[in-house]
Amino acid sequence: MQTGSEGAANGRRSFLGKITLGAFAAAFLGQGWTYLRALVPNIKYEPPKKFKVGSPVEFAEGINFIESKGLFIIREGSQYSSISAKCTHLGCTVKYAPLQHAQTVKVGGREITEKYEFHCPCHGSKFRQNGMPYSGPAPSSLPWHKLEIAPEDGQLVVDISTSVDSDFRITI
Ligand code: FES
CATH class of the missing domain: 2.102.10.10 (Rieske [2Fe-2S] iron-sulphur domain)
Structure with missing residues (x-):
């Protein structure tokens, strides 16, 4: 059986866990985007001269x-x-x-x-x-x-x- 303070601690832990997971996900997506963007050459297409x-x-x-x-x-x-x-x-x-x-x-x-x-x-x-x-x-x-x-x-x-x-x- 959980006491009131244990329940509050579990809630805080769960909340902090979600924030951490979100930060990891954001960092992962950011890295992924940077990696994919690096595969596309930085070329400026100009009309022929x-x-x-x-x-x-x-x-x-x-x-x-x-x-x-x-x-x-x-x-x-x-x-x-x-x-x-x-x-x-x-x-x-x-x-x-x-x-x-x-x-x-x-x-x-x-x-x-x-x-x-x-x-x-x-x-x-x-x-x-x-x-x-x-x-x-x-x-x-x-x-x-x-x-x-x-x-x-x-x-x-x-x-x-x-x-x-x-x-x-x-x-x-
Ligand atoms: S663009 Fe200014 S004088 Fe032609």
Whole structure:
């Protein structure tokens, strides 16, 4: 037969036993989660930096905007080039801004004749035809991308990991 104080002691023991069991279970689950998480590699999946954008003949003469890739493909006859549409200020997409009349401007010590520019709608940065900023907060030029032809199917390949000079052209 249990006395009142023995019953209270048993109750305390049972309560403490449950707390201990709960703490063990929590620790076990925490360890288990850490172990399972370690089996999954910590990889950040980014879109590829080199991709096909289509057959050269699919591009119209002049400026072609590829929204899904955030870049322009420029076709001048048989010559192709590509410039980023991502503003170098905070990354908004710049807009192609044709000029009413071609104008000659001095850029970086040399004269270029431009027929269009790129304007950023977010904070008003303006870029020359060669991508150099001349107004607004953009700190640097829009990068030009390397272009190649895929040997297997003749598609135009843009390599956004490789910046090239604004004079870079691929002739097809
Ligand atoms: S993001 Fe283009 S000017 Fe700010």
